[in-house]
C-alpha cells in the first residue's frame with residue numbers, strides 16, 4: 001500500500017530537527033520521500049493545518065492491567081503492589097487480553113505507535129498487538145520462582161516466549177526482571193544469560209522509591225545500581241525504569257555501561273515517591289532518556305502527550321529553574337531517543353525509516369499553527385486526543401480519530 005500525506009507541518013526529528021511544510025510519501029512499511037511530492041498514491045491524507053510527527057514511543061507500561069485503572073489510587077507503592085498482586089492472582093488470560101486491547105487502543109488513539117511492556121502472559125499481549133497493529137516490545141516479567149503467580153518457571157516462560165516471537169515484524173520479545181526486591185542475583189544473571197543468548201533487550205524497575213534503596217542497602221550493603229554494577233548486570237541493552245533515587249556515583253556507573261533510561265514522571269508523582277529523577281545530572285553524563293506512562297493503574301491513562309508535559313514541568317519545579325527542560329528535549333525523549341534505546345529504525349521522519357507516523361489536529365483545541373511554536377504546542381498545549389491519524393508500519397490504524405477497520409455499532 002502507498003500513502004501520501006499532503007501539505008502538513010512535518011516535524012522531522014532528523015539530525016537538524018528540521019520542520020518542513022510539505023508531503024510525506026510512504027510505500028509498504030517505509031518512508032520513501034519527503035518534500036513537495038508529485039506522485040499518485042492509493043491513500044491520500046490532506047494534512048493542511050496539521051502537525052505530522054513521528055509516532056510516540058512509550059518505553060514503559062504494563063498494558064494488560066489497563067482494565068484495572070482506578071483500583072489502587074491514592075496509596076503508596078507498597079500498598080499499591082499488595083493490591084495488584086492479590087488482584088493479579090485471580091486474573092486469567094482473557095482478563096489480560098481485555099486489558100491489553102483497552103490499553104493498546106488508547107495508545108494508538110493518543111499517538112503512540114510503539115510501546116515497551118512488562119508483564120507475564122506476554123503471548124496474550126502479543127496477540128492483542130497483532131490484532132490491533134501496534135508495535136510492541138514485550139518483556140516477559142520474571143521474579144523469583146517462589147514469588148510468582150505464573151504457571152511454571154518465569155525464566156523458562158520468558159525464554160519460550162522469546163523463541164516464539166523473535167522473528168515477528170510487529171512484536172519484539174525481551175525479558176523483564178521485575179526489580180531488585182523480587183529478583184535474586186541468580187534470577188537476574190539467568191535473565192541476562194537469556195537476553196544475551198537471543199540478543200534481546202532487558203528492562204527492569206530500578207530505584208523507584210527511597211524504601212527500595214533503603215531495604216537493598218540493608219540487605220546487601222549497597223544501593224541498587226551499585227549492586228547491579230557489581231554483579232555485572234548493567235549493559236547498553238538494559239532499559240532501567242524509574243531510576244529516581246540515584247547518587248552521582250550511580251549515574252556514572254549507568255553512563256559507563258550506556259544503560260538506557262525510561263523516565264515515568266506521572267507514575268512517580270501519583271505514587272508520591274517524592275523527589276525527582278536527577279535528569280540534569282543524567283543528561284550531563286550523556287545518558288539516553290526516554291519516557292514511559294507506566295501502567296494505567298498508576299497514571300491513570302496512557303497518553304504520552306500528558307507524560308511529555310509532566311516530564312518537563314516536574315524538573316522545572318524541582319530545580320526552581322524553568323530552563324532545565326525545554327520542549328525540543330522532551331519531544332526527543334519521546335521519539336528519537338526512544339528509538340535509539342530500542343534499536344528501532346523509527347523515531348524520525350526521514351527517507352528509509354519505518355513509517356510510524358501520527359498526524360495531530362490542533363483545531364479542536366483552538367490552537368493556531370505557527371512554525372516556530374509547533375514544538376511548544378506538542379509538549380505544552382496538545383493532548384493525545386488531538387491525534388487524527390495513526391500510522392504504524394505503513395498501515396493506517398486510526399483515521400480521522402476513528403479505528404479504520406472497526407465496524408460502526
Ligand SMILES: [Zn+2]
Pocket residue numbers: 060061062118205241294295
Ligand atoms: Zn512499572
